[in-house]
Amino acid sequence: MISEYDLHSHSTASDGALSPAELVRQAAACGVKNLALTDHDTTAGLAEARATAEENGITLISGIELSVTWQQRCIHILGLNIDPDYAPLQEGIEGLRRMRIARAVEMGARLQKKGIENAYQGALQLAGEGMITRTHFARFLVDHGYADSFQNAFDRFLGAGKPGFVATRWTDLEEAIGWINGAGGTAVVAHPLRYKLSGAWLRRLLDAFKQGGGVGIEIVCGSSSSNDIRCAADAARRFDLLGSVGSDYHSPEKPWTQLGRLPPLPNSITPIWSVWPRHGH
Ligand code: AMP
Ligand code: MN
Ligand code: MN
Ligand code: MN
Numbered sequence: 001m002i003s004e005y006d007l008h009s010h011s012t013a014s015d016g017a018l019s020p021a022e023l024v025r026q027a028a029a030c031g032v033k034n035l036a037l038t039d040h041d042t043t044a045g046l047a048e049a050r051a052t053a054e055e056n057g058i059t060l061i062s063g064i065e066l067s068v069t070w071q072q073r074c075i076h077i078l079g080l081n082i083d084p085d086y087a088p089l090q091e092g093i094e095g096l097r098r099m100r101i102a103r104a105v106e107m108g109a110r111l112q113k114k115g116i117e118n119a120y121q122g123a124l125q126l127a128g129e130g131m132i133t134r135t136h137f138a139r140f141l142v143d144h145g146y147a148d149s150f151q152n153a154f155d156r157f158l159g160a161g162k163p164g165f166v167a168t169r170w171t172d173l174e175e176a177i178g179w180i181n182g183a184g185g186t187a188v189v190a191h192p193l194r195y196k197l198s199g200a201w202l203r204r205l206l207d208a209f210k211q212g213g214g215v216g217i218e219i220v221c222g223s224s225s226s227n228d229i230r231c232a233a234d235a236a237r238r239f240d241l242l243g244s245v246g247s248d249y250h251s252p253e254k255p256w257t258q259l260g261r262l263p264p265l266p267n268s269i270t271p272i273w274s275v276w277p278r279h280g281h
Contacts, residue, residue, distance in 0.1 A: 002262065003220065003265070006247050007061060007080055007188075007246040007272070008038050008190065008246020008248045009035060009037055009248070011049065013131065014039035014065075014133060015131075015250060017250065018251070020045035024056060024060065025056060026259055027259045028058045030258070030261075032260050034058070036078075038064055039131065041097070042096075043084035062082050064082060065190060066176040066180070067171065069171070073195060075189070075205065077187055077209075078188040078244070080187075083183045086182055097131065099170070104123060104132045107119065108120025111163065113163070116146055119140055122144070124136075173209065186215050186242070186272055186275060188215070189217045190218050191218055193228050194223075206235060215241060215272070215275070216241055216244050216272040217232060217241045217243065219243040222246070223257065233268065237269075242269075242274070243269035243272060244272045
């Protein structure tokens with residue numbers, strides 16, 4: 001069985017390879033019936049995605065993936081079924097855009113000290129109008145022969161503690177959840193097992209997330225093993241969280257995150273979409 005939902009994906013509005021329209025067409029062709037576009041810290045791709053979804057007979061759920069700083073860690077919080085026009089959310093996004101540009105300039109300066117010229121300009125060009133991310137730097141480093149793969153670019157230059165890494169204070173957890181709830185959406189902890197938290201720290205995170213008004217956790221991710229799904233489902237039951245399903249699709253080059261391949265949620269889990277009244281489930 002394959003889930004008809006994919007509630008985590010990226011387009012060229014952030015670090016995805018496909019335009020919003022291409023992404024939606026690809027998802028439709030792969031059998032996805034309900035797709036959330038969740039670009040990093042931006043809603044700029046949603047209008048195009050929505051128009052294309054209508055043409056292709058699939059449901060587009062407006063989303064965003066916010067970078068959050070919690071206890072010195074970077075955590076990703078999905079806002080699903082949001083009203084992208086909610087002013088405090090858009091003001092927050094504007095602040096994040098400025099932070100991302102300042103961070104990218106600093107990354108370029110640090111990489112230059114390692115003898116890598118023009119990394120900021122190169123990454124900016126790859127990002128185009130979209131939100132600039134480390135993925136664009138990785139692409140630049142691979143294209144110019146400084147790294148032989150994305151993984152290698154992160155391992156050598158872009159990962160935490162590496163020469164091109166700039167520690168960043170993102171949005172606070174409570175503030176991000178506040179923007180999402182204010183926009184009428186539901187907040188979901190993205191890929192909970194990817195932060196390499198101990199059991200105790202994961203419980204602390206989920207406690208703080210619930211206290212702040214968060215309601216969901218991603219249980220089925222593009223890279224989940226059946227053991228990962230069991231582990232995330234246990235956490236959902238323990239914290240009484242709703243479950244989400246999302247591939248985190250970025251590009252055809254990342255074969256472990258494909259559209260239209262996700263297993264369904266375990267039966268014991270209440271789906272996040274059950275609380276979306278307009279969604280008709
Ligand atoms: P940023 O939000 O600018 O820090 O960029 C983070 C993005 O980089 C993530 O959303 C991933 O898409 C990508 N990324 C992080 N780590 C890796 C990795 N080891 N290999 C490939 N892509 C990565
Ligand atoms: Mn990404
Ligand atoms: Mn993420
Ligand atoms: Mn993502």
